[in-house]
Amino acid sequence: MKFLLRWFTSYSEKEKQLSEAVKRIIGVKPYNIRLYNLAMQHSSVAAENENIKGFKESNERLEYLGDAILGAIVAEYLFKKYPYKEEGFLTEVRSRIVNRESLNRLAFKIGLNNLVEFEGRKRTGQSHKSIYGDAMEAFIGAIYLDRGFHFTRRYVINNLLQQHYDIDEVVETNTNFKSLIIEWAQKNGHSVEFTMSKPGGHRVGKQFKVNLVVDGEVMATGSGYSKKKAEQDAARKTCELLDIS
Amino acid sequence: MKFLLRWFTSYSEKEKQLSEAVKRIIGVKPYNIRLYNLAMQHSSVAAENENIKGFKESNERLEYLGDAILGAIVAEYLFKKYPYKEEGFLTEVRSRIVNRESLNRLAFKIGLNNLVEFEGRKRTGQSHKSIYGDAMEAFIGAIYLDRGFHFTRRYVINNLLQQHYDIDEVVETNTNFKSLIIEWAQKNGHSVEFTMSKPGGHRVGKQFKVNLVVDGEVMATGSGYSKKKAEQDAARKTCELLDIS
Numbered sequence: 174m175k176f177l178l179r180w181f182t183s184y185s186e187k188e189k190q191l192s193e194a195v196k197r198i199i200g201v202k203p204y205n206i207r208l209y210n211l212a213m214q215h216s217s218v219a220a221e222n223e224n225i226k227g228f229k230e231s232n233e234r235l236e237y238l239g240d241a242i243l244g245a246i247v248a249e250y251l252f253k254k255y256p257y258k259e260e261g262f263l264t265e266v267r268s269r270i271v272n273r274e275s276l277n278r279l280a281f282k283i284g285l286n287n288l289v290e291f292e293g294r295k296r297t298g299q300s301h302k303s304i305y306g307d308a309m310e311a312f313i314g315a316i317y318l319d320r321g322f323h324f325t326r327r328y329v330i331n332n333l334l335q336q337h338y339d340i341d342e343v344v345e346t347n348t349n350f351k352s353l354i355i356e357w358a359q360k361n362g363h364s365v366e367f368t369m370s371k372p373g374g375h376r377v378g379k380q381f382k383v384n385l386v387v388d389g390e391v392m393a394t395g396s397g398y399s400k401k402k403a404e405q406d407a408a409r410k411t412c413e414l415l416d417i418s
Numbered sequence: 419m420k421f422l423l424r425w426f427t428s429y430s431e432k433e434k435q436l437s438e439a440v441k442r443i444i445g446v447k448p449y450n451i452r453l454y455n456l457a458m459q460h461s462s463v464a465a466e467n468e469n470i471k472g473f474k475e476s477n478e479r480l481e482y483l484g485d486a487i488l489g490a491i492v493a494e495y496l497f498k499k500y501p502y503k504e505e506g507f508l509t510e511v512r513s514r515i516v517n518r519e520s521l522n523r524l525a526f527k528i529g530l531n532n533l534v535e536f537e538g539r540k541r542t543g544q545s546h547k548s549i550y551g552d553a554m555e556a557f558i559g560a561i562y563l564d565r566g567f568h569f570t571r572r573y574v575i576n577n578l579l580q581q582h583y584d585i586d587e588v589v590e591t592n593t594n595f596k597s598l599i600i601e602w603a604q605k606n607g608h609s610v611e612f613t614m615s616k617p618g619g620h621r622v623g624k625q626f627k628v629n630l631v632v633d634g635e636v637m638a639t640g641s642g643y644s645k646k647k648a649e650q651d652a653a654r655k656t657c658e659l660l661d662i663s
Contacts, residue, residue: 233504233505234504234505236505237493237508241489241490241492241494242490242493242494244486244490245486247486248482248485249487249562252479252482259479260478260479260481263479317494322567322571323567368636370635370636384635384636386636390613390629391615391636392615394639
């Protein structure tokens with residue numbers, strides 16, 4: 174049915190080109206090119222897409238969906254790859270795989286950066302740092318709606334995780350975010366401290382909660398099964414927030 | 419193959435009973451009852467399950483998996499149910515559906531509470547508040563591994579979301595968490611304030627970030643597309659953290 178529909182849908186020249194590009198990336202022609210087209214529309218160009226109901230379409234909804242689908246696929250992949258590792262380990266490794274930096278890099282690796290549309294195409298300002306990673310998630314949302322769960326799962330595992338990540342290295346590379354933050358603060362004249370977050374005086378479950386405070390403002394709260402891990406977690410989040418790397 | 423395996427696997431009496439109970443809940447007999455058995459083992463009984471490699475099996479890994487699978491299914495469900503709602507709305511509604519309180523209630527509604535095993539079965543202390551919600555997630559992880567994505571998706575949508583949630587009510591019930599927190603603080607003699615989290619002076623994407631500070635300690639950071647929404651978000655997280663309702 175979807176196949177037949179494609180025959181009767183007339184594609185614009187732009188859509189034909191996108192269709193070819195998507196085929197090069199995922200290996201098959203899209204059933205519904207409009208999903209992929211939407212996935213490549215950053216919100217900065219959404220005003221042009223305003224539809225009849227005044228709803229401005231951009232890739233943000235697809236990004237929300239793709240984020241959830243990717244999270245589930247990576248969760249299962251790690252669950253099966255590491256049968257004797259605890260939940261805390263799996264969560265940590267997953268967050269390293271799907272964090273903004275990783276997804277930005279991934280978008281460039283598969284050539285998605287050439288397809289994304291946004292205002293100020295040439296600008297390379299800080300605010301654009303997550304455009305590609307966001308588009309990466311939206312792209313996965315589009316694949317899911319277009320081709321279903323099993324196709325998406327196979328694509329993510331075989332073409333993304335296994336080709337573009339060295340998971341063992343991801344596990345071993347224990348980036349010391351705490352050092353990064355401290356170095357950054359010293360260089361730029363900021364104060365940094367960790368404070369314990371004590372909700373009602375009790376620990377939250379078995380996890381420690383720690384705040385990272387920069388110049389008196391809490392930047393992020395980290396959690397982990399040790400104080401050290403909670404600090405690393407808070408430091409990692411802060412590095413992401415402030416684009417420190 | 420899985421079906422054949424079941425014929426050759428001998429079940430203990432306990433497993434047979436659990437198999438019947440699961441069948442009553444999900445409508446079909448499990449292929450692999452051991453997954454469901456594990457899903458019902460809270461970490462407080464894990465020591466008894468210590469295996470040959472010294473790895474203590476409990477439902478925590480399955481909880482991690484089920485959380486991700488449930489998140490993806492609910493994400494798609496809301497994405498399709500609300501085609502003209504923005505990402506922020508979808509994220510908010512999803513978090514209300516899968517938060518700890520909701521999942522605790524859900525576990526009781528489908529009768530999972532009778533199957534969960536934990537130390538101090540009779541105790542009703544605060545630390546046990548999330549046992550059922552956690553088991554609910556682990557149960558979904560077990561269904562996923564046992565029966566695959568499509569079965570799980572159908573079960574979650576048809577039997578959980580549509581039977582046990584009134585989604586329109588979830589959307590409309592805009593619990594005023596900010597009032598709850600302020601009331602709680604007045605009653606118990608705590609100070610409460612909201613502070614803006616200003617990472618490097620710029621807003622994070624289009625979202626506001628706000629910290630909720632109780633007695634000088636940051637409890638949670640909230641985000642949203644308006645300051646008010648960010649405050650509500652921080653207040654909701656704090657209510658969950660401190661079991662305020």
